[in-house]
Amino acid sequence: MSPTEPPNSTNIPDDGDLQLAPNGQLRHLLTMRGLDREQITELLDRSQTFVSEPGQAAVRSRALQGKTVANLFFEPSTRTRASFDLAAKRLGADVLNLDVNTSSRKKGESILDMIYTLEAMQVDAFVVRDAGSGIPGYIARHTNDNVSILNAGESDISHPTQALLDMLTIRQNKGRIEGLKVAIVGDIAHSRVARSASEALVTLGVGELRLVSPPDLAAEPGTVPDQARILYNLEEGLQDADVVMALRIQRERIGNLDGILGIDEYFATYGISHERMKLAAPDAIVMHPGPMNRGIEIESTLADSASSVITKQVRNGVAVRMAILSTVINTVDTR
Numbered sequence: 051m052s053p054t055e056p057p058n059s060t061n062i063p064d065d066g067d068l069q070l071a072p073n074g075q076l077r078h079l080l081t082m083r084g085l086d087r088e089q090i091t092e093l094l095d096r097s098q099t100f101v102s103e104p105g106q107a108a109v110r111s112r113a114l115q116g117k118t119v120a121n122l123f124f125e126p127s128t129r130t131r132a133s134f135d136l137a138a139k140r141l142g143a144d145v146l147n148l149d150v151n152t153s154s155r156k157k158g159e160s161i162l163d164m165i166y167t168l169e170a171m172q173v174d175a176f177v178v179r180d181a182g183s184g185i186p187g188y189i190a191r192h193t194n195d196n197v198s199i200l201n202a203g204e205s206d207i208s209h210p211t212q213a214l215l216d217m218l219t220i221r222q223n224k225g226r227i228e229g230l231k232v233a234i235v236g237d238i239a240h241s242r243v244a245r246s247a248s249e250a251l252v253t254l255g256v257g258e259l260r261l262v263s264p265p266d267l268a269a270e271p272g273t274v275p276d277q278a279r280i281l282y283n284l285e286e287g288l289q290d291a292d293v294v295m296a297l298r299i300q301r302e303r304i305g306n307l308d309g310i311l312g313i314d315e316y317f318a319t320y321g322i323s324h325e326r327m328k329l330a331a332p333d334a335i336v337m338h339p340g341p342m343n344r345g346i347e348i349e350s351t352l353a354d355s356a357s358s359v360i361t362k363q364v365r366n367g368v369a370v371r372m373a374i375l376s377t378v379i380n381t382v383d384t385r
Contacts, residue, residue: 066080120147122180130211138371161180184204198379209243214370219337260279260286
């Protein structure tokens, strides 16, 4: 692949072998694939050290003082962008935020020319969200050895930091992931969250992983771990589940909406509600990666209930991204 030829749907390489520096430490975070249980657990343990409870002062550090982090978001984002921004600042880094409307990429500049320009300004880490597949890995293959790339959301392929914050949230509330029954409900086919979470859950020893969706929104073969059960019946998917994660329909990624359930029909068939949660384990938790469509994929009062950990997911997002930034930049410094 030449530096001027970004990947497309037919030439996306596996990025799992690209993430580690020669010393075996994490240099980039591009995907959950290729990370073993020990590596994920170490990241979760490090993330926990950056967690502060509501009402407490946010955890701060000077670990990245003198470093520069560039957030390159070429797709809309609220939670991920804000949490990476806060994470870098709370570690003492200088932060540069760019989006497609304020960059020369809109004028036709190639993604690599933009990266090379910012490298010349001594940026140490790039946080990249892009609607195209393979872009974070493509950048990582063409950056200098002293630069790290973090995937902040890649098409419908991967969202590793979301997976990590979800794992941290589950572990905080359940004490473990091993042996749990987890149901992920919604648009599995177009969800990078579902893919990355599934990969992390299987690596961490989940007891049963259920991916529940309408048939038209089910996972394609090979896009999720073989251990996952593909289900179309919500009641079956929720039975005795310890963790229930609702997903929104990714209408922006669906080319043809024919056959997709309407709002009322979707909620009636696949919406997570108080009544349906009675099928789950009595102490089951409810999750959602956001943004939520209340009354469509999740009942509004359930999202705000005692069983919901949605706000905790958001809070954990900052801690996880602090852990990742401090890990990869330290790896570059000491490799």
